[in-house]
Amino acid sequence: MSVTDAPPAPDTGPEVRRPSTRRRLVPYWLLLPGILWLLVFFALPMVYQASTSVQTGSLEKGFEVTWHFRTYWDALADYYPQFIRSLLYAGSATLLCLLLGYPLAYLIAFRAGRWRGLVLVLVIAPFFTSFLIRTLAWKTILADGGAVVDVLDALHVLDVTSRLGWTENNRVLATPLAVVCGLTYNFLPFMILPLYTSLERIDGRLHEAAGDLYATPATTFRKVTFPLSMPGVVSGTLLTFIPASGDYVNAELLGSTDTKMVGSVIQSQFLRVLDYPTAAALSFILMAVVLLVVTVYIRRSGTEDLV
Amino acid sequence: MPVLRLLRRNLVVIAGLLTLAYMILPNVVVMVFSFNKPNGRFNYAWQRFSLDAWKDPCGVADLCGSLSLSLRIAFWATLGATVLGTMIAFALVRYRFRARGAINALIFLPMAMPEVVMAASLLTLFLNMGAELGFWTVLIAHIMFCLSFVVTAVKARVMSMDPRLEEAARDLYAGPLQTFLRVTLPIAAPGIAAGALLAFALSFDDFIITNFNAGSTVTFPMFVWGSAQRGTPVQINVIGTAMFVIAVAVVLLGQLIANRRKSRAGK
């Protein structure tokens, strides 16, 4: 048995091994197909769209890049009401989702006990029916003369909402309220699941500890539970707000011409009017606004580890 | 008052159950109206009970064709997105490489983008390339937007996996391929399955991106959209109800089997 520190390495040094080239290339081979797919079918289209937005021309003569930035200005001037409406509706729906979704997520995480699995299934189950079919069902639920409208009318709720401009003439369908209601309904699961995930991680003993340290249930919620669920709140609101802001299905199916959102405009410019530059410009503005909102929101809430 | 106190104690439970009711209500309406016999073309008001639609679910032109097209697209999109996404997830968790930040951003952005923006820009690309819109353009689009979700799901699972398990396999005479097949894949399977399931649901139910890039091809959501304009056949509700019932049954059956296996293993 012997142990000695090896003699100091001579100038030539012992052979130093490096990981083989083949091994170093493994991650790149794994990444290549998927990343290429995203580059060609996600990033490259953005470039094409940017170029389209500064083109002029017509369908017959073809389009050409003329750096015509006025398109952006014209598009905004023509469609700013739809823009503002989109952000307003999406924002309201997000807030409603948070208010409605939090109790349910809390219920599943802490109060459901052995029913937890069943409630979770019930939250996810509606997904399995196409969302368009379910959205159409709201037409029945909110129909004029239906039970919901009658009850709201009898309770004089509709008088209040009509005064606020959310409903008109004692009907709900084809009003902003219907659109926001549809948006809220469609994106609720996107709020509940992240909320549930972050609530579920909270150690139940923290509640006991807070109680032991003289916190009332309300204080415990405000000082312990809610701050710890912030990651869920942030990702939930983003997962709700982003798709809601670009959605046009709810506005088209449950709203009227007065509730059109920017998604509808982009869709009709692209698919019906065939004014590609305007459609591209609108789409770009929407993207910029959403990215801006998301960035500011993530910065302010201080959770950058969402990805 | 005891009743009031009970109410206050369970305020969260009551509010949560009300939200749950709000979420389930449309499904109930869809189910009930699958037994309706409407007057006229639209199925929005209750008339009288009938089993007609259930007896002949494919009785409307193009409905079952669009359904099978949607299923086919969802199948291939799931396969493609799951394979590509799993590969990316493994690379992200297990290896060091350059440009990690840029790659993370490229994966995150599709999830942070309103669908209509991706739909419109992808259409610009296809128009510029002169691609013929149809099955293939829809499939390409679906793989693209499902990819990021698969990466996220698989990444979470692989990250929680102990790298020592693979070392143990290599230590016990398993070569790289054997290690992957016998240890890595089985342990990562729940994450991959979750990603695949999510991809299938997203692809099958997608409307906005499909609507832009399908040309004259009609998927099931597009069929429903079109019928909202022309008239909603009761068969739509039949299909919606059937999907709901099958899915819930499969989930519950799965849980039942898992529970039984657990209790048996515990003996």
Next chain:
Amino acid sequence: MTQRQTAGGDVRLTGISKTYGSFTAVRPLDLTVPQGSFFALLGASGCGKTTTLRMIAGLEEATTGTVSLGGTDITGLPPYKRPVNTVFQSYALFPHLDVTENIAFGLRRRGIRSVKKQVGEMLELVQLGDFAHRKPHQLSGGQQQRVAVARALINHPQVLLLDEPLGALDLKLRRQMQLELKRIQTEVGITFIHVTHDQEEAMTMADTVAVMNGGRVEQLGAPADLYENPRTTFVANFLGTSNLIEGEVVSAGTKGAGTDIVVAAGGGRIRLSAGRCPAPVTSGGRLLVGVRPEKISLAHADEAESITDGRNRVTGRIVDSSFIGVSTQYVVESPAGKALQVYEQNIERDTRLVPGAEVVLHWNPAHTFGLDAGQPMDAGVESVEDAA
């Protein structure tokens, strides 16, 4: 059956080292582990012991140097081609396989079809016969540990590597498993290389212990030898507790001739055998004198006359005492050192020995060791606390 047990399987590390970027985990080191021995690599976390083990397993590529097994160079072989198996820290049992399939994993990978008999024998060896079809998460920590040992041993490796195998167990179970691992090793006769930060564990189980610190081996030897004759302050402090007293050499003595070194420290004189001082000694130079707490006897100052002549003595005052059943531990403040430790067996307790009492510490000069005064006196002290 492909028995891989072969004769003549010393593990020989030659100039092996590992660097990560600019960080050196293991400095070039030479080490030979004879076949059939129970060898322990002991050190605090980050000392390079686990990296050394992983280089033997093939899980880490050595930056320089070679690993050979029974004369064959295995440096370039991947782990799945080395006749070496590992018991991992926290076991790394495959969660999706039951106990039987976990144990059979290695055999199956080598294409052996009928594994039932061997798995049965292994389950007997580790006393887990009734648990063959449990999943790992249905086992207790001690049972998981035994599955991990069985899973490695069934392959009849030439060397079994154990990476902190008992770290996750509670104290009582750890004691029990130490004895059990020792039993298994004696039974199968395979070379065990055991990595641990627990000095007691290393000393209980191993025939030979290598103490590692900062990526190099500080000292290597039989447990008793390391304990009685530490060559550095790190070893003196890391293995058990040492009282180190710095003093000036009055008489250098000569090795072999039987004359003692005499050191002036704390107002008195301390004698030690020249053979027990590895450091160079010159008259007038500085020297660290060490003695283990249990070797010291404690007498009340009033009884000082009754101490036999020829014993080393240091006077002081008790500042703290704690009763721990078999013994009482005293902390004594003295001119020789601020906090000298003394462990007294609880046989005939002198009730005067309470904090504040003036005492004389005395011990047999043969129990004294000397160390080079050029090294930090408290090396290895904190590491023990960190590891615990």
